[in-house]
Amino acid sequence: MNEAVTGALTSRLTALADDELILAQRNSEWTGHAPILEEDIALANIAQDELGHATVWLGLLEPFSGRSPDEMAFFRDAEDFLNVQMVELPKGDWAFTMLRQYLFDAYEHILIEALLASTYQPLADAAAKFRGEEMYHLRHTHLWVERLGLGTDESNRRMQDALDILWPAAGQLFVPLPDDHLLVHEGIFPDLAILQDQWVAIVRPHLTAAGLTFPAEIANTAARGFHTEHMATLLADMQLVARWEPDGEW
Amino acid sequence: MDTQWPRWEVFKKDTAKKPYQAVGSVHAADADHALLNARNVFVRRPQAVSLWVAPAAVIFSRTAEQLEQGNPLPDVDQSVQQTYQIFRKATHRRSMTFMDHIGQVEAPSPAHALQAAIAQFPDPPALAWWIIPADQIISSGEDREMAAAWFDPAKTKTYKHQSAYGFVSARPQGRRRSGAKDE
Numbered sequence: 001m002n003e004a005v006t007g008a009l010t011s012r013l014t015a016l017a018d019d020e021l022i023l024a025q026r027n028s029e030w031t032g033h034a035p036i037l038e039e040d041i042a043l044a045n046i047a048q049d050e051l052g053h054a055t056v057w058l059g060l061l062e063p064f065s066g067r068s069p070d071e072m073a074f075f076r077d078a079e080d081f082l083n084v085q086m087v088e089l090p091k092g093d094w095a096f097t098m099l100r101q102y103l104f105d106a107y108e109h110i111l112i113e114a115l116l117a118s119t120y121q122p123l124a125d126a127a128a129k130f131r132g133e134e135m136y137h138l139r140h141t142h143l144w145v146e147r148l149g150l151g152t153d154e155s156n157r158r159m160q161d162a163l164d165i166l167w168p169a170a171g172q173l174f175v176p177l178p179d180d181h182l183l184v185h186e187g188i189f190p191d192l193a194i195l196q197d198q199w200v201a202i203v204r205p206h207l208t209a210a211g212l213t214f215p216a217e218i219a220n221t222a223a224r225g226f227h228t229e230h231m232a233t234l235l236a237d238m239q240l241v242a243r244w245e246p247d248g249e250w
Numbered sequence: 251m252d253t254q255w256p257r258w259e260v261f262k263k264d265t266a267k268k269p270y271q272a273v274g275s276v277h278a279a280d281a282d283h284a285l286l287n288a289r290n291v292f293v294r295r296p297q298a299v300s301l302w303v304a305p306a307a308v309i310f311s312r313t314a315e316q317l318e319q320g321n322p323l324p325d326v327d328q329s330v331q332q333t334y335q336i337f338r339k340a341t342h343r344r345s346m347t348f349m350d351h352i353g354q355v356e357a358p359s360p361a362h363a364l365q366a367a368i369a370q371f372p373d374p375p376a377l378a379w380w381i382i383p384a385d386q387i388i389s390s391g392e393d394r395e396m397a398a399a400w401f402d403p404a405k406t407k408t409y410k411h412q413s414a415y416g417f418v419s420a421r422p423q424g425r426r427r428s429g430a431k432d433e
Contacts, residue, residue, distance in 0.1 A: 036255070038276050042290035049403070129406075135399035140286050147279060 005186055008179035009120070010064040011082065012189055014072075015177060015224055017057035018083035021073055022231075023104060024050040025238050029091050039094075042140065046101065049133050056129070060122050074242035078231040082177070082224040086169035088231045095148050095158035096166070102141035103170045103203060109134050110198045114190035123188065142206065149210025156211055163207065164215045171219020174199070178223075258284035259309060259380075261302040261337075261351060261387075262292055270302050272337060272349035272380070278303075281388040289390070289400055298401045301390040310360030310381040317379075321368075323361050331356045333384035334363035340374045349380055 001009070027047035034040035058069035065072070087104065091097050112134055115127035148155040174196040183189035207214070242248075255277040261270040273292050278284035284303040293301070312321065334357055337349040352371050357363035360381045367379060390400055 036277060038278070038287035038291055042287065045290055052407075132399040133403045135396070136289070136403070139399075140290075143282055143286060147283070 001186075004179065005182050005188070006064055008177070008182040009188060010061060011177050011179060012183060013057050013061040013064070015082040017054045017061065017072070018081045019087055019104070019173075020050040020057065021054035022081070022083045022234065023087040023101075024048070024054060025234060026087060026089075026091050027097065027101070030097065035094055043097075046137055046140070049137065053126075053130055056126050060126065070242070074239045075246075078227050078235055079225065081227065081231065081235075084169075084172040084224060085220065085222065085226070085228050086166060086172065088228060088234055089165070089169070090230055092162065093158055095155065096162040098141055098144040098148065099159060099162040099166055101137070102145045103166055104173075105134060105138040105141050106202045107170070107173050107195070107199055109138050110195050110202070111190070114195060117187075118189065119187035145206060146210050149207070149212050159210070160212055163212050164217075167215050168217040169220050172222060172224070175221050175223060255279050255283075257306040258288070258303045259306050260284075260288040260292055261304075261349075262288075262298050263300040263302075264297050266299060270300070270337075270351035275306060276303070285388060285390055293401060293404055297405060299397065300392075301400075302387050304382045304387045308383060308386045310364065311378065312364060312381075313378045314376060317368075321361055321364055323365065324359050326358045326362075328358050331358055334360060334367075335382045335384050335387060336363070336367040336371065337380040337382070338367075338371060338376045339378040340376055342377070349378070354384060 024047045027043050027050065031040065031044045031047075034043055054073070055069050058072050061072070062068060086100060089096075089100070092100075108130075112127045112131050115123050116131070118124040118127070145159070148159045150156070174192045176192050180189060180192070184191050204214075256279075257275050258278055258281075259275050260273050262273045263270045276284055276287040276291055278287050281303065285301060288301050288303050292298070333354055335354050336352050338352050339349050353367075355363050355366040355370065357366050360383075363381045364379055367381065368376075390397065
């Protein structure tokens with residue numbers, strides 16, 4: 001792998017890790033506050049899974065970045081994070097959280113299927129490890145989208161409100177990083193344009209069947225690395241203890 | 251007003267050789283939702299190969315004490331048989347599971363099914379019985395790939411084991427087992 005490819009891989013692994021890390025942080029905010037006990041456990045479990053994935057991606061990154069997973073998670077500022085904006089948005093109501101998780105799960109599901117064929121073996125190995133979990137996550141949120149979309153007038157309205165924000169926001173998942181084409185050329189990472197078509201083919205029919213309509217707004221095509229005003233407060237929360245006690249032993 | 255979703259009993263099969271065992275209940279809006287909740291609540295830690303859920307409302311349950319008062323059989327059409335799954339509690343010993351699946355019978359009513367079960371499964375003596383119509387039980391299914399998605403992740407997550415939370419049961423300093431090296 002030449003230096004340019006290594007650089008591209010470093011950025012892509014950072015993006016993969018940051019999406020999962022920040023989404024896990026948002027989902028963990030429901031712990032103790034979910035609508036019922038069973039879902040409280042479920043979402044905490046899903047958050048823990050996503051956090052586990054972030055740890056794996058950050059572990060793969062360490063030889064390139066020279067920074068440990070904890071350093072990456074707790075000692076970077078907002079401008080160094082490469083997550084998409086949709087995962088940093090406040091958790092909102094249950095409809096918003098479930099729909100965000102659904103859109104992300106569907107993305108991760110097809111991403112993982114594609115990564116199984118990565119020519120960079122550690123990526124393929126990680127994908128194989130995550131595959132089962134993601135099938136289950138997707139089934140969980142697939143079910144919630146259907147139940148809330150077709151539930152009551154109120155649940156449908158809340159889902160529609162969530163889709164109006166999240167549908168354009170999710171477009172950013174498929175915006176390539178500047179050097180992604182080097183990875184695509186080497187067979188290390190899939191072409192996001194192809195993934196986007198597959199993603200739309202999964203989520204569009206399901207959301208339509210759930211009684212939702214698609215907003216006309218165009219997709220968010222901002223480059224990764226630009227954040228909403230919510231990112232700073234999320235990081236303050238997430239990083240507070242680690243920064244208080246940077247040499248702390250756990 | 252009771253605003254809870256209906257209650258479902260959850261049965262977990264730990265290995266291919268073990269019976270389905272009642273492990274607890276979940277609230278859920280429907281069967282699929284109940285299975286997902288069951289997986290979340292009861293399969294976060296190993297181990298499991300399959301799950302069943304059944305609406306608590308359809309379970310015909312009798313304790314040994316209740317059966318001392320008899321098992322009145324309803325007057326039903328004997329020619330209309332259906333399959334009932336039989337669960338038995340036979341010991342007070344275990345804390346995490348309390349009913350084992352022991353088999354199935356064909357019968358025209360739950361009470362008839364219980365009568366048949368008592369005759370067919372006399373040992374060990376039952377402390378309690380659950381009789382559930384087989385068609386009311388929803389299974390996580392036999393599909394190998396889905397089973398792997400549901401049950402395999404927990405096996406590698408040793409940090410979720412109770413034993414990983416060492417500090418919960420750690421012995422306080424100064425109260426070590428006698429004969430310990432530092433004594």
